[in-house]
Each structure stands twice: as structure tokens, then as C-alpha cells.
Amino acid sequence: MTTLVVCLDRTDDVGRKTGLRSPVVGWEAVRALVTDVGLADPEDSGVNSLLETLRVAQDLRDENEEVVVAVVSGDRESMVSADRAVAKQIDELVATYDPDSAVVVIDSAEDERLVPIVESRVQVDSVDRVVVRQARDIESTYYLLKQFLADEELRQTVLVPIGLTFLVFPMLATFLGPAQGAAAITTVIGIFLLYKGFNIDDWIARVGHQVRESLYSGQVSVVTYVVAAGLTLVGLFAGVLGVSSLDDPPGVVIPAMQFAFDAVPWLAMAALTASAGRLLDEAISDEPIRTSFLNLPFIVVSVSLVVRGFSAYFLEQQGVEEPFSVPAYEFGVVSNESFTITAGERLALFVVVAIVISLVGARVASYFSGTRNGDEAELADGSGSTIAEPDRESSADSPSELTDGGPARESSPAIDSEPTADPASEPGSNDEPDSRE
Incomplete structure (x- = not known):
């Protein structure tokens, strides 16, 4: 009785990793194939399938059965071509060895689809499914x-x-x-x-570290930050009071504008206080004041004016705020009657003033930045001149370079790079020994 022990490989992993063409038939050929596949990919479960094929064949031989060991692979082009390639190889094995039954060894659900092809050619007594005990995942x-x-x-x-x-x-x-x-x-x-x-925990830890450093170093910004926090609370409270004074306003826009209108002055003062403390710390320190700290107060005032102007515009349009009236005044020969500024005119005035203040801030920051760069350039020029003069004095006072002409010429790379000339043509080369004589 002849039993075909066949290992099925539908996706041709064996041929792709070893370069061999299937079918691979014979005990020694399959055992050598185990080594080749293991060396190509030790993590491939196909190695376990090949070893299981050899084990099943060895057990059947111990029972005095005639065993044919084979490995059949499919094709990598498509599943149809892979199935046809397996069917053709099974037909060749059946025609050559005429087995009475077969034992199929597989290691995946993909290979299990080939079992009906083998069953249509030869009687299948067993299907051995190899499951790796310790999967990588x-x-x-x-x-x-x-x-x-x-x-x-x-x-x-x-x-x-x-x-x-x-x-x-x-x-x-x-x-x-x-x-x-x-x-x-x-x-x-x-x-x-x-x-x-x-990362709020990291932010809290960083803020705590900065507060400790500021307290220990005696920075003015610690006090101004506390004052700014108090002004911020006052601003929020003022905004809430302004919203609560409204008489059942419809929607959300009017309460938001009222809150901004009442809170912005206090919030702007808080930001100005904090930036003033930071500016004082920068002025006290040895390092020059950075441009961003110089420009920050102007930006705060500009933004607060814009927010205040737009909130007042919306509130005046809804009749919550009264139009701004300029009272009559008389100053010497200059006098004027009272007049009212419309909402659009007041908004335009606020925007124009904010733009002017921001331009002034940019100009001030650039002026101080240019002054700092000029001072640094003057310091750099002065340091260069003071370093160069001692070098010239030391070179003039060195007696070895004046009296010993030979080593000086040898150490000069410009003289070494020139072609060697006739000693008689060099000025002073023969005059110095005559004068010493």
C-alpha cells in the first residue's frame, strides 16, 4: 500500500523563498527544503508544515507502509492559475507513483481550499492542519x-x-x-x-517652576502678574454684571457684546500691567530688551480698542447703548457746540486710532532694535581694533624675526610656495656675511 504525504502551498511561498520549482519529491529533498526555507525565513509557518510532513511520513514508515513525500506549490499570478498548477502536479504524482491514499498537510485556511482538488484525484485519508503553538502576535x-x-x-x-x-x-x-x-x-x-x-500636568509643573524661579530671583513681574490676575477677575465680574443688567435680550450676540464692552477695559489694563512688569524685568536684567516685549503694550491697546469699538457698534445699533455725544466746550477763542457721533463714525474712529497705535508700537520697537544692533556693531568694531594692535606690536618687537632671516623665510608659506631661485640673485644673501666680516 502506497501513501502520498503531500504538503500543499497555494501561494508558492516555497518557490519564492528558495527559487525551487515544485513538486519536490523524496525524503532527502524535502528535508533539504526544510533547511532552505528555514534559512530564508525562520519565522515562516511553512517550516513547521514541512517538518510535520516528514513526521507523518516517518510514522507511516514505522508502520511498514510505503510512503511518498512531496511538496506541491501553486502559482503566484492568480488563484485560478495556482489551483490549476496544483492539480497538474497532483496528476503527475498520481501517474508516477500510483498512490492508494493521501495524507494532506496544510498550515492555513488558504491552503485548505486545495483539499478538494486532491480529493478529486486520490483518496484522502487525513487532513493534518498545522497550528503553531506560539504565534508571533x-x-x-x-x-x-x-x-x-x-x-x-x-x-x-x-x-x-x-x-x-x-x-x-x-x-x-x-x-x-x-x-x-x-x-x-x-x-x-x-x-x-x-x-x-x-498635557495640563506638564503645564502646571512648568508654571509652578517659573513661579518659584521668579520668587527666588526677585522679579517685578511676580507682583504685576498678581495685579493682572486681580484686574482680570474684576473685568470678568464687570462683564457678568453688564450681561445681568440686560432686560431679557434675544439670542446670544447682544449678551456677548455687552460682556465684551464692559470687560475689555479691565482686561486691557490687566494685560498692560503684566506686560509692564515683564518690561521692567527685561530693563533690569543685563540682556537687551527684546522687540516682542516692546511691541506688546501697543498691540494690547490696539486690540482692546477694536473690540471695544465693535461691541459698542452692535450695542448702539440695538439701542442698548446711547449714541456718544460730545458736550459743548469753550477754550479761549476756540468754542464748539455739542454734537453726536454716530455708531459708524465711532467705530471708524476706534479702528483708525488702533491702527495708528499699532504702527507707533512697530516704529518704537524697530527704533530700539536698530539702536541695539548699532551698539553691538560698535562694540564689535572696538574689540577688533584692540585685539589687532597688540599683534602688530608683538610682531614689531620680536628680535628673532628681524635678526634670524633663515627660519623666518622657511616658516613663511608664501616663500615656500615660490620656485627656488639662484642664491646669487637674492638681495642680501651674500651681503650679510661680508658685512659681518
Whole structure:
């Protein structure tokens, strides 16, 4: 009784990695193929399929059966051509060895589709499916989980919130109800994820470090920042009071404009106070004042004027704010009657003044920047002249270069690069010995 033990490879991994053409028939040929495939790709499960084929053949030989070992591969062009190539090779094996039955060895669902082709040619007694005991993905997951559990920071970041959720949710569900408990838990988890996602903890640590450094170094900006925080709170409070004084306004635009109109002056003063403290720190330090700090107060005033102008325009259009009236005045020979400025005229005036202030700020910043660059250039020129003069004096006072002419000429790269001339033609080459004599 002859049994065909055949290993099926539909995608031709064996031929692609070893360069051999199938079918590969014979015990020694398949055993050599195991080495070739293993050296080409040690992680390929096809190596296990080939070894399983040899093991099954060895077991059948131990039972005194005649065994033919073969490896059949498909084609890489298409699935149809691969199936036809396998069918042709099975026909050749059946015609050559005339087996009574077959044992098919496969290692994937893709190769299992070839089993009906083999069954149509020869009786199949068994289908041996090779499953690798330790798959790479499972092993990688295990080691990643082990590394995760060994990292203390990751444990505190992931496991602690999950554990607290499992502990708190039953209590909340008992006292408040499942819906309220789930809502509270999801809210806390969302806040925690945002806290970690925006790196708020790093920002808090950085701000705390800067505050400590400012306190220990005695910077003026510490006091101005506190004053700016107080002015910001006052501005927010003033904005809320302004919104609360409205009589049931429709929509959201009017309350937002009222809040901006009342809060912007205080917020602008807070920003100016903070920038003034920063400017004082820059002026006290040895380093020159940066252009951005010089331009910041002008930008703050310009932006506040624009916001104030637009908010006043919307409020005046809705009748919330009264039109701006200029009272009558008399100053010497100059006098004027009272008049009213419309909303558009006031908005244009605010915008023009803001643009002028921003241009003045840019001009002031560029002026101080140019003055600083000029001072640095003068310092650089002065340092160069003071370094060059000692070199000239030292070269003039060196007696070795004046009296010893030979080494001086040898050490000069300009003289060494010139072609060698006749000693008699060199001036002073023969005169010096005569004068010493």
C-alpha cells in the first residue's frame, strides 16, 4: 500500500523563498527544503508544515507502509492559475507513483481550499492542519502586557482610573441610580482624558517652576502678574454684571457684546500691567530688551480698542447703548457746540486710532532694535581694533624675526610656495656675511 504525504502551498511561498520549482519529491529533498526555507525565513509557518510532513511520513514508515513525500506549490499570478498548477502536479504524482491514499498537510485556511482538488484525484485519508503553538502576535501581546505592568507610570495612568471606576460606579448606581452613576463616571473619565491629552500636568509643573524661579530671583513681574490676575477677575465680574443688567435680550450676540464692552477695559489694563512688569524685568536684567516685549503694550491697546469699538457698534445699533455725544466746550477763542457721533463714525474712529497705535508700537520697537544692533556693531568694531594692535606690536618687537632671516623665510608659506631661485640673485644673501666680516 502506497501513501502520498503531500504538503500543499497555494501561494508558492516555497518557490519564492528558495527559487525551487515544485513538486519536490523524496525524503532527502524535502528535508533539504526544510533547511532552505528555514534559512530564508525562520519565522515562516511553512517550516513547521514541512517538518510535520516528514513526521507523518516517518510514522507511516514505522508502520511498514510505503510512503511518498512531496511538496506541491501553486502559482503566484492568480488563484485560478495556482489551483490549476496544483492539480497538474497532483496528476503527475498520481501517474508516477500510483498512490492508494493521501495524507494532506496544510498550515492555513488558504491552503485548505486545495483539499478538494486532491480529493478529486486520490483518496484522502487525513487532513493534518498545522497550528503553531506560539504565534508571533500572541507572544508580542504577552511581552507588551508584561512590560506595561512593569511600568509604574503606565500602571498609575491606566489601571488606577479603571480600578476607581469599578469601585465608585456600584456606589453611585446604588445611591443615585445607574444612569446618574454612569453619567458621573463618564464625565470624570472625560475630564481625565482631556487633562492627559492636553498635557495640563506638564503645564502646571512648568508654571509652578517659573513661579518659584521668579520668587527666588526677585522679579517685578511676580507682583504685576498678581495685579493682572486681580484686574482680570474684576473685568470678568464687570462683564457678568453688564450681561445681568440686560432686560431679557434675544439670542446670544447682544449678551456677548455687552460682556465684551464692559470687560475689555479691565482686561486691557490687566494685560498692560503684566506686560509692564515683564518690561521692567527685561530693563533690569543685563540682556537687551527684546522687540516682542516692546511691541506688546501697543498691540494690547490696539486690540482692546477694536473690540471695544465693535461691541459698542452692535450695542448702539440695538439701542442698548446711547449714541456718544460730545458736550459743548469753550477754550479761549476756540468754542464748539455739542454734537453726536454716530455708531459708524465711532467705530471708524476706534479702528483708525488702533491702527495708528499699532504702527507707533512697530516704529518704537524697530527704533530700539536698530539702536541695539548699532551698539553691538560698535562694540564689535572696538574689540577688533584692540585685539589687532597688540599683534602688530608683538610682531614689531620680536628680535628673532628681524635678526634670524633663515627660519623666518622657511616658516613663511608664501616663500615656500615660490620656485627656488639662484642664491646669487637674492638681495642680501651674500651681503650679510661680508658685512659681518
